[in-house]
Amino acid sequence: MKIDDKKIAELSHLAKLSFEGEEKEAIRKDLEKITGFCELLNEVDTTGVEPLIYLSDNVNVLREDQVKQDFTKEQALKNAPKADSDFFRVPKVINTARN
Amino acid sequence: MLYQSFDQIKSDLTASKISVEKLVNHYLSQIELKNSELNAFLEVYADEAKQQAKAIDHKIQNGEPTGSLAGLVIGLKDNLCYQGHHVSASSKILEGFESQFTATAVQRLLNEDAIVIGRLNCDEFAMGASNENSAYGNVKNAANIQYVPGGSSGGSAVAVQSDMCFAALGSDTGGSIRQPAAFCGQVGAKPTYGKISRWGLLSYASSFDQIGAITHTVTDNAMLTELMAGYDENDATSSQQEVSPYLPLQNMDRKLKIAYIGDCLNHEGMDAEIKEKTLELISDLKTKGHTLTEIDFPYLDQMVPCYYVLTTAEASSNLARYSGLTFGYRSSNSTDLESTFTLSRTEGFGPEVKRRIMLGTFVLSSNHYDAYYTKAQKVRQIIKQKTDDILKEFDFILLPTTSTPAFKIGEKSANPIAMYLADLFTVQAPLAGNPAISIPLSTHSIDNMPFGIQLIAARHDEKGMFEMAKYLEDIIQ
Numbered sequence: 370m371k372i373d374d375k376k377i378a379e380l381s382h383l384a385k386l387s388f389e390g391e392e393k394e395a396i397r398k399d400l401e402k403i404t405g406f407c408e409l410l411n412e413v414d415t416t417g418v419e420p421l422i423y424l425s426d427n428v429n430v431l432r433e434d435q436v437k438q439d440f441t442k443e444q445a446l447k448n449a450p451k452a453d454s455d456f457f458r459v460p461k462v463i464n465t466a467r468n
Numbered sequence: 469m470l471y472q473s474f475d476q477i478k479s480d481l482t483a484s485k486i487s488v489e490k491l492v493n494h495y496l497s498q499i500e501l502k503n504s505e506l507n508a509f510l511e512v513y514a515d516e517a518k519q520q521a522k523a524i525d526h527k528i529q530n531g532e533p534t535g536s537l538a539g540l541v542i543g544l545k546d547n548l549c550y551q552g553h554h555v556s557a558s559s560k561i562l563e564g565f566e567s568q569f570t571a572t573a574v575q576r577l578l579n580e581d582a583i584v585i586g587r588l589n590c591d592e593f594a595m596g597a598s599n600e601n602s603a604y605g606n607v608k609n610a611a612n613i614q615y616v617p618g619g620s621s622g623g624s625a626v627a628v629q630s631d632m633c634f635a636a637l638g639s640d641t642g643g644s645i646r647q648p649a650a651f652c653g654q655v656g657a658k659p660t661y662g663k664i665s666r667w668g669l670l671s672y673a674s675s676f677d678q679i680g681a682i683t684h685t686v687t688d689n690a691m692l693t694e695l696m697a698g699y700d701e702n703d704a705t706s707s708q709q710e711v712s713p714y715l716p717l718q719n720m721d722r723k724l725k726i727a728y729i730g731d732c733l734n735h736e737g738m739d740a741e742i743k744e745k746t747l748e749l750i751s752d753l754k755t756k757g758h759t760l761t762e763i764d765f766p767y768l769d770q771m772v773p774c775y776y777v778l779t780t781a782e783a784s785s786n787l788a789r790y791s792g793l794t795f796g797y798r799s800s801n802s803t804d805l806e807s808t809f810t811l812s813r814t815e816g817f818g819p820e821v822k823r824r825i826m827l828g829t830f831v832l833s834s835n836h837y838d839a840y841y842t843k844a845q846k847v848r849q850i851i852k853q854k855t856d857d858i859l860k861e862f863d864f865i866l867l868p869t870t871s872t873p874a875f876k877i878g879e880k881s882a883n884p885i886a887m888y889l890a891d892l893f894t895v896q897a898p899l900a901g902n903p904a905i906s907i908p909l910s911t912h913s914i915d916n917m918p919f920g921i922q923l924i925a926a927r928h929d930e931k932g933m934f935e936m937a938k939y940l941e942d943i944i945q
Contacts, residue, residue, distance in 0.1 A: 376830075384784060384829040385791075385809040386822055399823055399884055400830060406885050407773040407831075410843050413850060420845030421852055424661045424675050424901040426927075430704040444568045450798035457794050462805045 370404040372397050469631050470494050472684045474691065477539045477634070481528065488521040488528070488539050488583070491634075495541050495585055498632045506608050506630060508623040510546055511554060512586040517541070520583045535581030537695070543633040545624050546587045547594055548574055548679070549668035553584075557670045558602035559592045561790050561797045561816030571668025572703070573637065573679045573696040580695060585633050588623030592818045593787065594644055594672045596620045597890035600881050601820045608877070609652060612915050615874040618648030618890075624682045625652040635683045635692060639669055641676045642775050643869075643894025646906035649682050650869035650920030653908045655689045655937070656682045660927045661901035662707040664693070665700030671786040673779035674705075676898045686907060686941050690714040690934035697930070707928070714931045720939040723757050727862040730762040732871075732893055739872045742919050745910045746868050749921060752943060760866075763858060765896075770847055772888050775895040777831050777844035783821075784828025790816065823884065848899050855900040859926040864936055867893055869906040869920035897924050905937045909944060 377397050381388055388396050442455070451458040470491075471477050480486045496514055503509050527534050544550060547557045549567035556562040570578070578584070591601040599607040599622025607622040609615040610630035617626045621638030625648035628636050638645040640658035649656025657680045664679045671677060681692040694714040700706045728750060733743050750760050792798040792812025799811035817825070831840035858865060871892055880887045897904035906920040921940065925933035 377826075380826050380829045380833070383833065384822075384825050385788075385813050386817070386825065387810050387814045388822075396823065396826060400826060402885060403776065403823075403827055404830065404840075406888075407777050407840060407844075409769050409773045410777070410840075410847050413767065413770055413847050415843065415846035415850065418846040418849050420842050421849035422845060425705040425707070426662065427705065427708055430708075432701065440568065445794075447568060448565050448795035450792065450796070459793055460802050460804050460808050 370401065370408070372401045372404065471634065474540060474634070474688045481539050488524045489518060491539055491541055492517045492521040492583060492585065495631070495633050498630065499586070502610070502630050502632060505613060506610055506626050507605050508588055508607050508626040508630070508632060509543065509586045510556070510558070510589050510604055510623070513553070513584060517583050517585045524581055524583075535579060537577060537580035537582040540577075540582045541585050541634045542577065542582050543586050543588045543624060543627045543636040544574060544584055545590050545621050545636070545638045547590060547639055547670040548637055549670075550574055550584060550587070553587065555587065555670065557593045558590050558604055559817065559821070560603040561813070563797060565796060567668075569668060571679075572665040572700045574668065576696050577692065588621075588627055588636060590623055590638075591620035592821050593670065593783070594620040594639055594641055595783070595820050595824055597643070597647060597887055598875070598877075598880065599623065599648070600877065601818055603818055606877060609874050609917070611653065611874075611917055614876050615915070615917060616651070616877050618651035618874060620644040620648075621656075621682065622648045625649050625654055625656070628652070628654050628682050628684065635681055635688060637679060638682055639672075639677055639679050640898065641672050641779060642891045642898055645680045645682060646869050646894050646904060646920070646922060647890065650906045650908070651874035651918065653911070653918030654682050654684060655686055655905065655907050656680065657689050657693055657905040657933075658897060658903060659693055659697060659930055660707065660903045661898070662705050663903070663928070663930065664696045665703040665706040667700055667702035673782035674786060675782060676779055678898070686905070686934055686938040687715070687717060689905070690717060690930075693930060693934075709928055712931065714934050717935045717938045720935055723759065724864070724936070725759045725761070725862045726753065726864050726866050727761055727763045727858050728866045729765045731765050731768045732867045735768065735871060735892070737871045737889065737892070738868075739912070741912055742868050742871065742873070746921060749909065749940070749944070750866070761862070765854065767847070767851055767854065768892070771851065771895050771899060772892055774844045774847045774851065775891065775899060776827065776888060777840050778848060780824040780828035781832050781841050782828070784825045784832060787821070787825055792816070851896065852900040855896060855902060855924070859902070859924075863932070865924040867922050867924070868909075869893060869922040873912040873914070873917035873919045893922065902927050903930050903933050905933055907937050907941050907944070
């Protein structure tokens with residue numbers, strides 16, 4: 370499928386990734402090739418076929434709703450790129466102007 | 469090679485011919501000798517492994533009971549959590565991340581006194597077929613360092629191949645255990661979907677991912693798979709079927725009905741020597757009185773596209789958690805929320821991971837969802853039903869693990885589709901959820917590179933699969 374720069378901009382916004390310069394052209398070409406390759410799927414007639422969604426044989430895996438702690442605050446904060454003793458620290462969330 | 473089978477280790481331990489500490493020291497010395505060139509281990513837990521070995525030796529000396537895996541030294545693919553140890557999926561985005569709990573599969577082996585000696589390089593987030601996508605460098609095939617070891621569990625295969633540990637765990641999404649096992653001359657098995665809990669496995673594509681083992685022998689693979697298998701309340705998709713013991717593997721004394729796929733052997737990319745050796749095995753099995761039937765599988769061209777549409781969709785969703793907020797890499801250039809997400813992900817992920825996230829985002833976006841994602845789910849249904857139909861009529865499907873032996877480093881890295889086709893014969897089993905195993909078949913006249921033969925069995929028939937694989941192993945040797 371033909372992929373243009375607008376499509377790359379749209380997808381990279383959704384995926385929270387950024388491609389600049391040569392990388393942008395490379396990902397555009399790759400996606401064009403790979404989507405073209407994936408169009409081989411159209412050669413199979415799937416009329417009336419249900420999509421396969423779950424592979425598990427399990428039906429309704431139920432359990433009691435019990436209160437238990439298996440992860441402490443210290444553990445949760447352990448791998449944070451930035452944290453204080455109680456909270457994750459993140460850059461400012463609310464901006465005055467939207468970019 | 470110090471030991472080829474765990475039975476030898478056990479009997480030598482019982483006869484006090486070796487100690488667990490000596491075993492650990494042997495593997496550590498092999499790592500010291502070989503790892504700087506092969507790059508299989510990302511981290512080695514030398515002191516910890518020695519201490520654990522001493523504790524187990526102490527129990528043996530005092531006649532105290534030990535676990536069934538006392539003396540087993542394993543390596544873990546770098547996408548399996550082991551509490552208090554780093555895990556990175558060979559990605560910069562998880563550099564320095566420390567597991568806060570242990571994967572169920574790993575814990576079940578630790579409970580039996582297995583010793584984890586280190587964590588093993590892989591393709592970033594298990595995405596790759598050559599171990600060239602790691603943020604920590606390529607892994608090299610120990611049979612010839614100009615060649616790739618396969619992927620994504622390349623470090624796991626090479627560590628076992630080069631005797632740097634006795635066995636290793638990997639994960640298989642489209643062939644990531646079986647293909648590197650074949651390229652490195654080892655045994656690699658992917659159990660039925662849901663057979664082993666995925667709790668503590670870093671997700672790539674959740675409706676495909678399965679943990680499994682790479683070993684020298686079929687028997688040892690069956691032993692590890694059996695111990696890891698079975699329901700886990702932390703993974704609601706893990707199978708609730710009871711696991712009956714696989715060992716001892718019974719002799720195959722009945723006449724079998726085996727299907728082989730003509731479309732695979734006649735595929736344009738099929739290496740002539742692999743085809744010839746496969747046909748020799750087929751005729752050998754016929755001579756032994758088994759029924760081997762060539763069957764059609766008209767979806768060969770669709771299997772890899774189907775696999776890529778579905779796995780990239782699942783990956784784009786699973787990898788959304790790497791946001792730079794609560795764990796993992798955060799770009800130092802971040803100024804606000806949006807730039808924290810975008811810069812951390814852009815700087816943290818490698819090119820193949822980004823490519824797959826973009827493709828997954830594409831196939832899930834509202835304009836293309838039906839044409840690609842739903843279409844692929846329907847094709848997956850057809851592939852599963854066709855595989856089920858074959859395995860109703862036949863005991864097993866026999867096919868080469870790969871269409872070529874290992875390729876040279878750099879040979880396919882510029883062409884994603886050529887690389888994706890390295891999975892051609894291994895994606896059927898995970899698409900259909902079936903167990904499959906690769907065992908060494910022979911070596912190629914070009915540089916003696918190993919290649920494998922693969923068996924696909926009915927879902928939950930691991931016991932039968934391992935028994936048949938053992939039978940083949942004996943014939944091939």
